[in-house]
Amino acid sequence: xxxxxxxxxxxxxxxxxxxxxxxxxxxxxxxxxxxxxxxxxxxxxxxxxxxxxxxxxxxxxxxxxxxxxxxxxxxxxxxxxxxxxxxxxxxxxxxxxxxxxxxxxxxxxxxxxxxxxxxxxxxxxxxxxxxxxxxxxxxxxxxxxxxxx
Numbered sequence: 001x002x003x004x005x006x007x008x009x010x011x012x013x014x015x016x017x018x019x020x021x022x023x024x025x026x027x028x029x030x031x032x033x034x035x036x037x038x039x040x041x042x043x044x045x046x047x048x049x050x051x052x053x054x055x056x057x058x059x060x061x062x063x064x065x066x067x068x069x070x071x072x073x074x075x076x077x078x079x080x081x082x083x084x085x086x087x088x089x090x091x092x093x094x095x096x097x098x099x100x101x102x103x104x105x106x107x108x109x110x111x112x113x114x115x116x117x118x119x120x121x122x123x124x125x126x127x128x129x130x131x132x133x134x135x136x137x138x139x140x141x142x143x144x145x146x147x148x149x
Contacts, residue, residue, distance in 0.1 A: 027097070027099050027103060028103060030100050031099075031100045031101075031103035031104045031107065032103075032107065034090070034096070034100065034104060035104045038083060038086070038104075041083070041086060042079055042082075045078075045079050045082050045083075046075060046079050049075045050072075050075055053071055053074065053075060054071070
């Protein structure tokens with residue numbers, strides 16, 4: 001456990017030393033804050049857009065429930081355009097460097113990779129547990145005499 005803390009302290013110290021020499025200070029922190037802001041804003045916009053488009057589609061267009069895929073596709077495209085406009089506004093207020101935008105992209109990619117691996121591991125564990133439970137329940141129906149002759 002102490003080795004983990006020692007490595008963490010060394011990584012933080014190296015990060016502080018490396019950040020002092022760069023002209024872009026706290027790029028990782030800026031990227032994380034901007035990403036959190038965009039995720040919250042996107043979630044709110046997504047919820048509002050789903051509610052508005054659902055009521056619009058049922059009241060005005062009389063869309064069937066089978067076209068929900070098109071509805072969600074439209075919402076995702078609108079959310080992307082909305083976030084683009086928000087990023088343009090943020091860039092006017094506080095200039096965004098390519099480093100910060102690249103770091104946001106890396107955060108997203110590694111989060112998706114982590115979630116995918118996590119899902120695969122636990123899905124396989126669940127399948128194995130179900131198979132073990134089936135073997136246990138099926139073995140209870142047989143006595144030792146059935147296997148020994």
